[in-house]
Amino acid sequence: MRGGKPLTGRIEPSANKNAVLPVLCATLLSDGPITLRNVPEITDVLRIVDFFGELGSTVKWDKQAKVLEIDHSTIAPNGKARLPQAMRASIMMIPGLLVRLGEARLEHEVKGCTLGAREIDPHVAVFRAFGAEVGESGHEIVFRATGKGEAARMWLEYASVTTTENFILSALTVKGTSQIVNAACEPHVQEMCAFLELLGARIVGKGTSMVSIEGGTRLGGGDYTFSDDFHEVATFLALAAVTGGDIQVRNDHPEHFDLIDRTFEKFGAHVRHENGWSRLEAPARLKVEENFTSHLITKVEAAPWPYIPADLLPIFIALGVKAEGSVMFWNKVYEGGLTWHTELSLFGAHTLLCDPHRLITFGGDRLAPGTVTSPYIIRVAIALLMVASSIEGESTILDADPIRRAHPNFVDNFVSLGAEVQWTD
DSSP states (O other), rough: OOEEOOOOEEEEEOOOOHHHEEEEEEEEOOSEEEEEOOOOOOOOHHHHHHHHHTTEEEEEEEETTTEEEEEEEGGOTTTTOOOSOOOOOGGGHHHHHHHHSEEEEESSSOOOOOSSSSOSSSHHHHHTTTOOOOEETTEEEEEESSSSOOEEEEEOOSOOOHHHEEEEEEESSSSSSEEEOOEEEEEEEEHHHHHHHTOOOOOTTTSSEEEEEEEOOOOOOOEEEBBBBBHHHHHHHHHHHHHHOOEEEEOGGGGGOOOHHHHHTTTTOEEEEEEEEEEEEOOOOOOOOSSSTTTTOOEEEEOOOSBBBBBGGGHHHHHHHHSBEEEEEEEOOOTTSSSHHHHHGEEEEEEEEEEETTEEEEOOOOOOOOEEOSSSSSHHHHHHHHHHSSSSOOOOETEEEEEEEEEEEEHHHHHHHBBBBBOOO
16 A cells, blocks of 8 residues: 555444344344344355355345345254354354254364454353353364253353353343343443344343343344444544544444543544544644653553453554654453554554553654554554555555455545555455
8 A cells, every 4th residue: 555645535334343243143043034234244244144054044145235134944953063263253153053953063263363362261151051061072162052051140250242242142042030240341242232132132231241131032033233333433533543634434323432532632633423423633743642640651541341442452553653652552351462563663663562461652753664464353454554554655564354354345445535555465
């Protein structure tokens, strides 16, 4: 790509991958016809749709209209299921498969973004709490239904998104009221709950740390439209800031942006929300806000919602290397989420990794175009592209394919804003 141009224009973002995938997994709990709208054509959705076809589900996908119709009533009860291994979302299909087939198999090394250790033990604890047997066979973990499941209460050690979602899905398969304490409450968890409520589920406390689920209710069909991805909204706003541009992004839920807006302010950038759109018009220069407590460095801390999401930390790191001043970025979720900072030095950026969780950027230096390699982390590939877009001259981002896992039209949108960028083999 050739950078150095201010990016301007309007963007309509796609749906949130982290909402779409759990909802697709949740459809396995229903035999009713389901219509999903605003479904992005991304690699993980393609994998799940292919898997549903192998199970015997009836699936119709109008990719141009972004409408996906699903009917699981055609699945044979004696089928076998070996889950797709190229995405971590596979594990959320287990509750539905245990109800339908009585068994599901998963390879030990279920894949996802390379963010460090991502244990499966909390999920095993959930499935066992609801009566499933969990064992090993060769390189596979085997989950089997026993027919002895009953309501459960669980207090999570950590507010894990996928563990929370698996608890909710599992709780719906047994009679009685189940409760999860220290539940994840991210917008995409709330969206999965809203979808399940549309199908007839009774869920109390979504969006809080304590959620109760009334199980044993038969779920029907429904028609559901996915919301705009708040990650993508924030990313395009950050592109305006880093390139000195002016970008407006459609935003269904500006109420989710209070802390995100406050974080942009730390770099001297201001976000406005009006009439369903969010806008960032870049200041003349990015400058790190000074703390009132002058001996402390400005910090951006990422942790489970309602903190700044760890998925958004890379885009703010991109702002950190451009803005005049120093910022400490603290990833409290993943110990492998900051090791890519060495790629930033290939642009001439000055960074210091304090430990696996904390990184300091010393921004404001003149950067030069370069060739960098992205790890298999969606938002890191985007952050490297952001930095490259702010530098005059031609840069190359190698292994940028993770972008396709979450953003179906990202490069097309980028080009529509005036960027000179293209995919190459």
